[in-house]
Amino acid sequence: MTNVMIAWRSILRHARRTIVTVSALFVGLAGMVVFQGFLGQMMQGFRDGTILSGVGHLQVAANPQYFVDGEFNPFAYGFKDSAAVARTLGKQPGVTAAFPSTGFVAVAGLGDQSATLLVKAYPADRIYFAPSSGTIIPPSDRFNLGTLVDGSTVKPGERDCLVIGETAARILGAKVGNVVTLMGILPGGNLQGRDFTISGIFSSPGRDKSFAYTDYATASDFIGMKEPPVLMVIAREVRAVPAIAASLPRSISFRTWKDLATLYVQVSTILGSFLTVIRAIILLVTLFILGNSMNRTVLERMREWGTLRTLGTKKQNILLVILWEGCLQGLLGAAAGISLGFGVSAIIDAAGGLAYHNGAQTYAVMVRPGLDSVWLNLVPAVLTAGLAAVLPGLRAVRLTPSQCLREA
């Protein structure tokens, strides 16, 4: 207790030096918290966007091989009784929707133009395209497949309709209302052809050149599969996914969104590493600044160490006083910096967040650092500050009491 008290009062007594010493930590961690809050929200948006772009929280297949090549060859992996599995899934706590999905590759022709399309199919009531302007609050129980730039989405009960990507439409010279002929290759090399009416044209970076969407009933009829190869599951929240996965019967093969959203996982890992590097740089700067400051403090207070030793204080207690001084400075700087970071984040949030423009649409990215920002920054900061005090501390106890008093 006395060690902590002496350490605490010493850093308060030299307030100006303490402020200068912890300023690097203070500013660095404040920025870190805001940055973490911003990135966290960005990544959450990226994650949710990825999940609802057709990945789903879970994908359930009758055969695990489906996850290897089923997207291009669904015919080999149909369920025996998908409705029963969908019912089972729908009963799991945390599941919002479980619905079939299929897809096929087809050559689309219009006049003398043609394009290869990967047609994905979901029940029409699970397909959503965002309007091209205005405030967007995408539904959480449907796949958000892009921005509708013309026409309308596929409506329930409507057959042989297609929403096509705007680049593919440009290649084909297609407009809403045009009829395109799709030629699909079925098992055994059979060709299946059918006319589809373009009900809408969507834009989605990276997808609108080769993707098209139709309703599940049309697609399953077109490719002649009564049962889907995969069931999509949308959960109420991402946190529910492990519990849902754990509750599934062993006979069901599944992949979670994390298994399937490889780009998200890669970006998330890279950003996590980037944050760690930035944090390490901040802590390294702190280590040098605090170490230097503590060294000066220790040298200036040789008389104090000598006196304490003379009065009977043991070496380890002197070392503890100095370590406490380091740790407390780290704690002060980190607590103040983290508080400032949360304060700045709250102000940015109150002002409506940071605007992000995507074409005609404007998204607001909020800055909401999580509680993990506290311990992720606080604990390393305090430990680093303590580490910075080790060498100065050892320097103070290396001398005899009389040497300390002589050097004062």
Added chain:
Amino acid sequence: MTELIRIKDAEKYYQLEKTEMPALTGINLVIGSGERVCLMGPSGSGKSTLLNVIGCVDTLSAGSIVIAGLDAATLKDAQLSEFRNRTMGFVFQSFNLISVLSVFENVEYPLLLQRLPRHERAARVEEVLDRVGLKDFQRRGPERLSGGQRQRVAIARALVTRPRLVIADEPTAALDHETGRAIMELMVEMNRSAGSTLIFATHDPAVARYAARLVIMSDGRIVDDREAA
């Protein structure tokens, strides 16, 4: 009078680059319990070094020192710390109060190291502060005290553990003549009432008057050892 300190053939050298500088040479000294001894001599005569050795804050290069029956050379650093805390009180020329502690806390500090209960610490600190006339200054910080008051706090801190030996290195050197006189009278009075041994160093003959025994030093040697007049 029982023997408290026995120094035999003590030598102390300081290493200055490649040469050894003698600070103490051939010191033999016996001091009994309750004695009031003044180490006197000019600057550099070895008074402070001998006090440091007696106070176990420095070690001998050769020879031995036995205090209260214990050979200081046989004690480890932690044992020496505890020994100093329980056996000795120190008064320094520059007071050496801990600036971040109040008067009360400065005096209480050696008792905290002894892990005495709070009520006992408080009683002993108040008693000793009362004796040095600073009972009303308990909550003050050292920086708000005069030099004489600071030295009184240092004396209170030295005596609060009821040590057998009080060591004072030039206790009046940083004080004016009048305050120095008052401090010496206080130390002598407290030494008498507590029955402890007092060893102090000075180069001021006016201060040396307060000793019962004078040990005169020069160039690291004891050149005279006699009863004070």
